[in-house]
Amino acid sequence: MSRPGPEPHPPGLHLSGIHGRTLHPGRAAGQVLRLSEPVSFWGGVGEDGRIVDVHHPQRGASLAGQVVVMDGGRGSSSSATIVAELVRVGAAPAALVLGECDSILVVGALVGAELYDVQMPIIELAPADLDRIGPGRVEVEADNAGAGTGLATIRATPPEQAS
Amino acid sequence: MVTGTSPLVLTPDEQAMLDGGSGRAVALAMRLVVGVARAGGATRLLPAESAHVDGCIYHGRAALDLAERLVELGGRVAIRTTLNVGSLDLLHPGMVRADAELADGGRRLMDAYLALGCEQTWSCAPYQISHRPAQGTHVAWAESNAIAFVNSVLGARTDRYGDFLDIAAALTGRVPAAGLHLDSERRPVLLLDCSAVPAELWEHDAAWAALGAVLGEVAGTRVAALTGVPGSLDDGGTTEDRLKAVAATAASAGGVALFHVVGVTPEEVSVDGLPAHRVGPADLRAARDRLTTSLDDRLDAVSLGTPHFSVSEFAALAREVDEEVRFAVPVYVSTSRAVLAEATRLGHLAPIERAGARIVTDTCTYVTPVLDPAAHSVMTSSGKWAWYAPANLGVDVVLGSLAECVASARAGRVVRDESPWS
Numbered sequence: 083m084s085r086p087g088p089e090p091h092p093p094g095l096h097l098s099g100i101h102g103r104t105l106h107p108g109r110a111a112g113q114v115l116r117l118s119e120p121v122s123f124w125g126g127v128g129e130d131g132r133i134v135d136v137h138h139p140q141r142g143a144s145l146a147g148q149v150v151v152m153d154g155g156r157g158s159s160s161s162a163t164i165v166a167e168l169v170r171v172g173a174a175p176a177a178l179v180l181g182e183c184d185s186i187l188v189v190g191a192l193v194g195a196e197l198y199d200v201q202m203p204i205i206e207l208a209p210a211d212l213d214r215i216g217p218g219r220v221e222v223e224a225d226n227a228g229a230g231t232g233l234a235t236i237r238a239t240p241p242e243q244a245s
Numbered sequence: 246m247v248t249g250t251s252p253l254v255l256t257p258d259e260q261a262m263l264d265g266g267s268g269r270a271v272a273l274a275m276r277l278v279v280g281v282a283r284a285g286g287a288t289r290l291l292p293a294e295s296a297h298v299d300g301c302i303y304h305g306r307a308a309l310d311l312a313e314r315l316v317e318l319g320g321r322v323a324i325r326t327t328l329n330v331g332s333l334d335l336l337h338p339g340m341v342r343a344d345a346e347l348a349d350g351g352r353r354l355m356d357a358y359l360a361l362g363c364e365q366t367w368s369c370a371p372y373q374i375s376h377r378p379a380q381g382t383h384v385a386w387a388e389s390n391a392i393a394f395v396n397s398v399l400g401a402r403t404d405r406y407g408d409f410l411d412i413a414a415a416l417t418g419r420v421p422a423a424g425l426h427l428d429s430e431r432r433p434v435l436l437l438d439c440s441a442v443p444a445e446l447w448e449h450d451a452a453w454a455a456l457g458a459v460l461g462e463v464a465g466t467r468v469a470a471l472t473g474v475p476g477s478l479d480d481g482g483t484t485e486d487r488l489k490a491v492a493a494t495a496a497s498a499g500g501v502a503l504f505h506v507v508g509v510t511p512e513e514v515s516v517d518g519l520p521a522h523r524v525g526p527a528d529l530r531a532a533r534d535r536l537t538t539s540l541d542d543r544l545d546a547v548s549l550g551t552p553h554f555s556v557s558e559f560a561a562l563a564r565e566v567d568e569e570v571r572f573a574v575p576v577y578v579s580t581s582r583a584v585l586a587e588a589t590r591l592g593h594l595a596p597i598e599r600a601g602a603r604i605v606t607d608t609c610t611y612v613t614p615v616l617d618p619a620a621h622s623v624m625t626s627s628g629k630w631a632w633y634a635p636a637n638l639g640v641d642v643v644l645g646s647l648a649e650c651v652a653s654a655r656a657g658r659v660v661r662d663e664s665p666w667s
Contacts, residue, residue: 159405159408160304162408163408167305183284189409197310
């Protein structure tokens with residue numbers, strides 16, 4: 083599905099508020115993990131949330147509990163099942179931040195929320211904003227604006243709350 | 246700042262489903278459809294006439310939890326729904342060497358989808374016998390080869406559905422008005438000019454799998470038009486079998502969900518001004534060689550029927566086998582129950598089984614443990630099998646025509662005729 087994505091922020095704007103579009107609502111916090119290329123959850127992520135794709139430059143990195151930032155989704159529709167499975171076992175990312183909508187990952191998050199009552203927010207940012215997140219700990223807030231598209235915000239966690 | 250978009254607008258019927266008026270299972274399913282429609286920026290939903298569901302193969306507990314939740318909530322499909330392959334061959338117990346989790350989970354998952362009112366087709370090629378949507382109708386199909394086939398060869402309209410969204414569309418009878426449901430997304434954006442491929446190479450079935458690989462690699466996920474490709478969809482199945490191979494391999498190698506073969510497939514398209522790629526015999530040969538990882542003539546098994554073998558392919562195989570010369574290595578043929586019944590009725594099965602072939606139904610040899618784990622080198626006529634088996638099964642593959650697969654199975658070593666490729 084293609085649609086116009088969010089517009090990038092002007093240069094110099096502080097991280098205290100990068101805004102994007104909600105793909106799946108929820109609130110979360112975690113360390114930023116920027117993936118240098120998208121990973122396919124199906125076949126590319128193990129049941130403990132680690133990257134197992136031998137071709138991925140960040141093989142071995144754990145997505146569990148992280149705010150995972152990647153350009154987009156990749157691969158088979160079976161990735162939806164893997165996302166829901168990671169939610170089930172508690173090894174899912176805290177949030178996903180994408181440069182373009184990926185409906186397969188959205189379905190996985192929707193099912194994870196229905197079955198296990200865990201909200202893993204997914205937000206879409208302008209691709210130029212992806213590299214402006216982190217490093218460090220951030221909070222993600224993705225609201226659900228009724229029938230429209232919700233507003234999502236990423237903020238750096240204030241130092242006294244950082245862990 | 247967020248670019249403004251129009252919100253999703255539901256009809257009163259759709260809103261009632263979301264609010265629980267058609268039961269809790271439909272409401273859950275509608276939350277999935279609406280969630281995806283909003284994320285993708287759709288402004289409305291469309292009624293779908295049928296569904297093909299791929300979620301019935303066991304990939305873990307979460308998929309079973311959803312299917313059993315929908316059953317428990319009283320779910321029932323709203324439109325005709327066929328099922329893709331499962332994890333087990335229910336007609337041939339013991340064919341799949343399943344561990345306890347796969348045997349139990351796989352069976353429960355298959356049972357749950359039947360309880361939701363789906364038809365027990367258990368096939369990745371439901372389009373071969375009974376489930377053939379009319380041109381222009383909206384459907385919700387999953388499984389990449391079936392999506393590409395139903396869009397391209399039958400001219401029905403589906404986007405790329407998959408796990409969870411397929412059954413959600415089946416329960417609600419609705420899909421987001423987005424992607425390949427829309428005229429604007431179905432037009433070709435590039436051209437593959439195949440007029441330099443000689444007529445005799447088109448008679449070699451491996452050339453069609455090779456064409457699929459080239460299409461997938463060039464087009465990626467884009468819609469392509471092909472010119473210079475022979476065929477007629479009224480020829481008794483041969484062209485359908487060939488386009489099945491193109492669709493399946495292109496979906497594997499690239500993510501193709503729709504292509505147009507000018508003069509053959511049903512949708513009228515304009516190719517004026519499209520950026521053109523010329524495809525010649527050397528390109529097809531190179532693609533065939535990329536789908537071959539084995540370096541010598543060792544052969545441990547032959548796998549046919551990915552996507553599932555058709556009645557016309559069984560007829561061709563029956564003509565190739567020699568009942569007096571049994572296969573020297575195991576030969577597996579994956580197919581659907583419906584095709585198996587029809588091929589048996591037509592007398593194609595008996596000579597094939599006498600030659601020693603093993604028929605696999607309900608599942609497929611590249612997604613479930615069927616082959617002997619000692620098999621290292623396997624020959625196939627399927628570009629899709631050749632694409633996935635090295636990673637899924639850890640085997641080396643050789644891509645060849647059906648005739649080459651049969652000759653090799655008899656000889657117990659890889660036999661290929663290089664002359665059509667030179």
